[in-house]
Structures are given as structure tokens and as C-alpha cells.
Amino acid sequence: MPFKSIKDIIVRQDFFSPGHGLCSGCGAAQIARIVTKVVGKDSVIINATGCMEVSTTTYPGTAWKLPYIHVAFENAAAVASGIRSAYDALIMKKKLSKDVNVVVLAGDGGTADIGLQALSGAFERGDRITYICYDNEAYMNTGIQRSGATPYSAWTTTTPAGQRTLKKDLMGIAIAHRVKYVATASIAYLLDATNKVEKAISINGPSFIHWLQPCTIGWRYDPKLTVRLSRLAVKAGLWPLYEYYDGVTKLTVQVPKRVPVIEYLKPQGRFRHIMDNQDELAKIQSYADEISAKFGLGPVAE
């Protein structure tokens, strides 16, 4: 565990500059900053099309102090494989000497939906890449349309009456590919997250981190609540923090006393339409109970 305190993280060099165009309170900006601090100088960042890409690379400026490439929406994993293979070949042929961490940052649309095929290919090939999905649970860049990662009942511009199905199980998909290291992360649990990124880049094969990213615009909340909502998702049992390594699943942050899901849902405008709907709230609570039973989280506090 290289990160024992917040100070260990803070002292690391920054490779994601201020001055980008992401929203105040944007969870994605925080993820980018943390990830680049952990992976460090000898890394290449691959970014799928999305908010992060359009807001951080507005020509002629860039927020990235690491080599960075964006190609398209659905191919971040394939782009990562190309870079991995190029470095492997050039080092094997003694044309280059120094290796790099190959790190993808892609949203939920670019991962769970349009980019899933390319991701599956990279997983199955066993390419040594770290793929981080920042999941804000909808197509936020294009104006809050539903994605395969939109949670049950959430309002989006294409689900005006609320999403009717559960989120796609990205972690399950990664694990089914026998990806060696798979983990969830939250910006409210920095030590947990940074140690997971550190572990992910050390893996000799693909690694996958699924990171919940509150979106102030799309989730319709006060920008100051980004970290609090990240924490409430974990405490409600809807975003369990765990890792899967070499076939073993381990809870990394225990929640001895859960909060009722309503505490997580209430500050978010996207759930406003169900605030008086006890049936819908009960369904989401039972979904959280199901997750909690699976991971051994504590009971809901009275």
C-alpha cells in the first residue's frame, strides 16, 4: 500500500493542470487529477470522446502534462492496445528502452455501450493496459441521455419518466473476461482509490477500475455535494468498494451501518420524480440490500 495518508497523495506531482473547461464540482476532473498523480510521468493517457476530452484539450490549450491521445468514442481500448503493442515491439527490438503505463480514461457510454466490443477484445487478449471507467451514469457530454449504465428510475432527457432497467453490470463483464485485477472506486475514499490505481498499473495484463463519478449537471445537484454524494453512494450500499484479484473478491471499505438509499437519492434532481413514490424507493432500497448481502455490508441504520 504505497498510499498510507492523504499527504502521500498530495505530495505527488500533478500532471492534470487547472484551467480546463470542466464544470465546477465535476467528479471527472477529480478522477483525472488523482489518476495522473498516481500513474506518474511515464504514462500515456488514452481518452474516449466525452466531457473530459472536449473540456481538457481545447486547441491550442491542453490540461495534460502526460502524452495524451483521443481518437474516437468507441475505440479507447483498441487505441490502448496499439500503444501497448508498439511499446512492447519497440522495446523488444531495442528501438526504445523505457516502458510506459498505458492508461485509459473513458466514460460509461464509451465503456458499457459503444466501446464494449473493443474493451472485450482488449480484455480477452490480455493486453497490459489499465482501463478506468468514470461512470456518471448517462451521456452527459451530449446532454444527459440515458446510457447502459443509467440506474433504475433515474431521469435523463431520453428517459423522461425514469430508466426502467438496472445498470449494466460492468464489473461482472470484466470479471467474466478473467481480467486479473478489477476494482470499484470512489473519490470520497481517496486512499482506497489511489491504492487501487497503483495496484492496477502493476498488473501484468489488463486491469479495470469502475469509478463512480457524480455529475452536477446530469444528476442535478449543488456542485459542492460531489464528494458527499460519492460517499453516500457507498454508504447506501449502491456503490460497494471492492476488488477482484486473481479470482478472489474482497471488500475494501466496510460499511458497518448503511444509510437508507433515500439519503443518497434526495439531493439529486434526477430522482425528484420518485421522492413521493414509495414503491420505486422500495425497489431501489431492495436493490441496495441485495448488493449489501452479496458483499457483506452492514444493516441500514435505524
Place this chain on the structure above:
Amino acid sequence: MQLVEPLLLSGNLAIAYAVKQLDVDVVAAYPITPQTTMVEKISEYVAKGELKASFILVESEHSAISACLSAAASGARVFTSSSSQGLLLMHEILFITSALRHPVVMAIANRSVSAPINIWNDHGDIMPQRDTGWIQLFVESAQEAYDKIIQAYRIAEDDRVRLPIMINIDGIVLSHTYEPIYPLGDSEVASFSPWSLYSARLDPDNPLTMGAFCYPDYYFETRYQSAKALKDSLPIISKVDEEFGKLSGRSYGIVSPFECDDADTILISMGSISTTVRATVKKLREKGEKVGMVSLRLFRPFPFDEIIKSIKNAKAIGIVDRALSPGAIAGPVFTDVTSALYLAKMNIPAVNFFVGLGGRDVKMNDIESIFDELKGIAKTGIVKENSYYIGLRG
């Protein structure tokens, strides 16, 4: 030039052999008929250690081109290959590859597009790629395919060019027909097309942002620059072909006119069919007919001056298209050639001939019938129909 024994190779295998000699670093490809034997052979070279490369076994053509783009962006020499539906699936990334200026080399075993599904040759797959910003070359033989792959890396990786290149070989007709191939020696290939580590790459010691977002204040200039780079690559492509000729004794030209100087009628075509046209011209010349032909070897950038120079004395011109452009005035090659005539203020009657779609054979008597039609037009100056569909059943 070393004297070497010829190798008996198909077009696909000739290309694979060139890729091995070029010491390519990364290959990413997905199987599609009739390209498959090319990538199978390259896999074998890699497995045997004859080619030291990473072969990325991708799950689609979309990922093949994406991985080649980023491998090239990392400084590696890359190769991919596709055909038909696979090339169509790559379409989106082809634009990005050229605009980001990565020297990806791709061989295309040209094949028809669905529907109906058909695995044989025409140019239906490549024509939708006209505006993707790639250099596009067409060859007439497996030998030429081998030679052009070697030239391709030298052109693509030239600092003045930095553009991707497609080498088009007619599927089945060239991809699967075995010919004696006269290869260069490994060291001759290495010195003709040497690799060097490009500075503007994904390098932690010199971090660059590639694939940025541009508002309207910069987008236009960026697209213009890549279009200009393509236009400006023409003399370099031509020069590389000349220099290759000095090394190998084989130089092709970007436009190859044959018997055009005093020809009344000239037929313009691309790819392997040009060989049939040339043979027909020889036959008709023996009968005293004043016919000529042009093999259009470079399609993008379009060789405006060279094509005009070749056909300027003709009284009637035929243009072969091997792909339809539904709803357009005419086929894609016809449209380009006649635009060139218009801009050169030359009013030569021109007719479009659609031939050989989906692998239908085109024989010398088909070409003779085309020249018969052109002869009538040359005599009267009257074009009755703009387009003919040769061999089409009613």
C-alpha cells in the same frame, strides 16, 4: 541491383513478404476474404520469429485501424489490411488517421460491398473512402503490389508527407493469383525505406496532446492542412517511384499512358483490368486502329496534370468505373476525370463504362466493344448515352 531468383507468390503473399522485409513493428488485422492469406502469412512470420513484431489479434476492423493509428502515434512502423465490409467498418477512423497525420500503411484486397453479399472483386469498397485523406494507389500485378508496399513506407514516413497510404490490389484476381515475384534483398529494402523514431510521438519525455478539440476558430485550418499535405504529396510519390526504378529496374509512374500520343480514342482504367485494356490496345493497334489507354495508378491525390497530358489529343475518351455511385451524375472515376477536363477547358466527349461488378469477368472482347463505341463518338462527336453497363443483363 541484386540478381535474385523469382519467388512464386500470390498478391497477398507478395505483400506479406514485403511487410516482413520492411521489419514492421506492429500488425493489427481482422480476417476478411479475400485478404486472409496475407495476414495468415504475416502471423506465420511472427510465430517463426522471421518478423519481430506485435501482432494484435483484434476483434474487428474498427479496432484494427484504431490500434494501428495509435501504434504509429507511438513511433512504431505499422501495417494493416482489409477488404469490403471490413474497410467500411474502418471508415470513421480512416479520417482520423490522416488528420492526425499517422503513417499507417494498409493493403486492400478490393472486393464488392453487400448487399447482396459477394466476395469477388470490384471497387465498391474503396470508392466510399475517397475523401478520407489517404494516399490511394492501385496496382496491376502482384509484383507491383510488392513494389508499392516498399515505396509506401518511404512515402508515408517522409516528414513532408506523414500521411497514411492504401495500396489497392484487386481481390481474388491479384490477391490469389500466383506470379513470379522478383524481390529485393532485405538490406536493399531496409536502405530504400529506412525506419527512424519520429519525434512527434506519444513520449513521456516530450508529452503531446493528440486528437484535440477544435472550435470553429481552428477546425477549418486543421482540415485544410491535412488536405494540403495530401495534395503536396504527389511529387514525392512520383519521385519515390522513380528512385525505386533506379534500384529495381521497375518504375510505374502515377499515370501510365500507353499508345496515347496519336490515339483518337483512349480508355482510362484502374487496377488489374488495365492489363486487359493494354492487351486489347496492342491487338487493335496491330489492326491499325488508333487507340490508346491510361492506367490510373494514383487515385488520391488525383493526378490532374498528368491525366490531362495523357489524354489531351484524344477525340473520345472512355472511363472505366468498377463501382456505382448511385444517384450521382456518373461513376467516381468518370466524375474526377471529366472535372479535370472541364478545368483544363477541354471539351473532349467522354463516356462512362461500368464493368466487372462483383467479380464478373471482363474480357478483351468487352474492351473491344468499348473501343467500338468510342470510335463512333470520335467520328461523329456525338455522345448518345453517358453511361454504359457492360455485360449487364436486361
